[in-house]
Amino acid sequence: MSGTFNAITGWLLFASIALSGGAAIARAVILPRVLKDEGLSSEWLVGGAARIGSAAALVLPVALGLFFVRQLLEFRDPYAPWSEDARLLLTGTAWGRTWLWGVAASLVASFAFLLARSGRQAGWWVAAPAVLALGAFPAFTGHAAGEEELRLLALAADTLHVWAASGWMGGLAVVLYLEWRWRRETPGGGNSLLPRLVPAFSPVAMACVATLVLTGSYAAWLHVDSFAALVSTVYGRTLTLKLILVAAVLGLGALNFRVLTPKLGEQSGNDALRKAASVELLLAQVVLFATAILVRTSPMDH
Amino acid sequence: MIRRTLLPLTLLVGLAAATPSNVVDTEFHFALSKSMPIADSSVESPPEIRLWFTEVPDAGTTSIRLIGADEQVIHTGDVTQDTDDRQSFSVALESALSSGTYKVAWRAMGSDGHVVRDDYEFTVVAQ
Numbered sequence: 001m002s003g004t005f006n007a008i009t010g011w012l013l014f015a016s017i018a019l020s021g022g023a024a025i026a027r028a029v030i031l032p033r034v035l036k037d038e039g040l041s042s043e044w045l046v047g048g049a050a051r052i053g054s055a056a057a058l059v060l061p062v063a064l065g066l067f068f069v070r071q072l073l074e075f076r077d078p079y080a081p082w083s084e085d086a087r088l089l090l091t092g093t094a095w096g097r098t099w100l101w102g103v104a105a106s107l108v109a110s111f112a113f114l115l116a117r118s119g120r121q122a123g124w125w126v127a128a129p130a131v132l133a134l135g136a137f138p139a140f141t142g143h144a145a146g147e148e149e150l151r152l153l154a155l156a157a158d159t160l161h162v163w164a165a166s167g168w169m170g171g172l173a174v175v176l177y178l179e180w181r182w183r184r185e186t187p188g189g190g191n192s193l194l195p196r197l198v199p200a201f202s203p204v205a206m207a208c209v210a211t212l213v214l215t216g217s218y219a220a221w222l223h224v225d226s227f228a229a230l231v232s233t234v235y236g237r238t239l240t241l242k243l244i245l246v247a248a249v250l251g252l253g254a255l256n257f258r259v260l261t262p263k264l265g266e267q268s269g270n271d272a273l274r275k276a277a278s279v280e281l282l283l284a285q286v287v288l289f290a291t292a293i294l295v296r297t298s299p300m301d302h
Numbered sequence: 303m304i305r306r307t308l309l310p311l312t313l314l315v316g317l318a319a320a321t322p323s324n325v326v327d328t329e330f331h332f333a334l335s336k337s338m339p340i341a342d343s344s345v346e347s348p349p350e351i352r353l354w355f356t357e358v359p360d361a362g363t364t365s366i367r368l369i370g371a372d373e374q375v376i377h378t379g380d381v382t383q384d385t386d387d388r389q390s391f392s393v394a395l396e397s398a399l400s401s402g403t404y405k406v407a408w409r410a411m412g413s414d415g416h417v418v419r420d421d422y423e424f425t426v427v428a429q
Contacts, residue, residue, distance in 0.1 A: 071415065071417075074417040075363070075411060075417050077367070077409055078407075079367045079369075079375050080365070088362060088363070092362040092363070093360045093361070093363055093411060094361075094413055095411065095413075095415045141414075141415045142414055142415065143414050144414075145413050145414045145415070146332070146357075146414025146416070148357075298332070298416055
């Protein structure tokens with residue numbers, strides 16, 4: 001049960017970081033590339049990204065609260081008062097100090113996304129650095145922080161990994177949300193925004209996937225001693241499971257890009273891509289869940 | 303659509319159900335390497351309890367509790383880190399222990415947030 005609570009807490013945190021970060025990346029990189037016309041304005045697109053970002057950012061403080069509870073339960077000294085352990089964890093450890101700046105960044109991001117949602121451009125300028133800073137949170141509270149050699153490189157690689165996951169997964173969430181909202185608000189509901197959104201999203205997604213593969217491979221090299229360790233240790237087996245899931249998501253992404261994207265514009269092509277992209281996003285949540293288990297499992301390479 | 307979403311959801315539920323509850327407690331790279339008194343040993347009353355870890359724990363997270371046969375915590379000095387060997391921590395005993403079995407319960411946290419804890423017993427024999 002505690003393992004399930006650990007994994008769900010981790011998934012909630014990673015998903016909210018990825019979604020809020022993805023909204024900021026979509027605002028900065030994807031949406032400016034979308035072809036506009038009289039029926040589709042930048043304000044409408046950016047407003048949709050702000051809605052996704054604010055919803056995810058409001059979950060962030062809750063997820064971080066659960067993350068703290070999880071750590072405190074593990075840290076607990078049964079012979080000391082709870083308040084003493086909580087104070088020690090928060091103020092006396094690197095983990096606690098990182099958590100405190102994570103909470104501060106999540107509150108700033110929540111407020112900034114609400115500003116952005118109300119149409120104020122300044123909200124984006126505050127939200128983007130706050131969620132990018134939160135992208136470093138898993139690195140500074142995870143295995144990378146425990147590295148004795150190449151620590152800075154490990155921290156940078158893990159942070160890049162989270163940013164890339166945010167661009168891909170969060171960007172896809174924004175695309176699907178805008179598509180859903182467009183179909184709901186457009187009379188008749190038959191129109192699709194995907195023919196305009198997908199060409200803007202695909203290059204960003206490919207760059208993110210390439211970064212994920214590079215940084216993920218580096219982390220695997222750092223934490224797994226040998227190929228045999230991929231099956232002989234709990235960490236290795238969890239990593240293998242994650243790699244299988246990632247392969248499934250990438251396979252689906254490749255199918256979307258190579259087979260379904262060329263059919264965009266046709267009703268059947270739009271429908272097929274919408275469904276396949278939704279499954280891709282759901283499968284990505286399973287990958288995040290596996291990652292949440294992975295980061296709580298200790299490698300055997302030290 | 304329902305069939306398509308069923309696969310990821312099934313995977314997610316399956317993964318949640320299969321999540322081992324002990325992944326946090328096993329296979330640590332950060333662990334206890336040795337202790338004094340040694341686990342399950344019989345010794346005369348020691349002047350201190352000393353632990354050695356495989357890595358330097360995060361500052362201030364090490365806890366060492368000495369527990370008597372009646373499950374009561376025996377008061378000791380504060381946990382101190384060895385100035386020469388930073389992986390070694392100890393608590394000084396304020397008085398000699400009487401004969402009997404004692405438990406040492408310890409906890410520490412690595413710089414990556416992993417918490418390790420365990421306990422072991424030793425027996426004090428009459429001098």
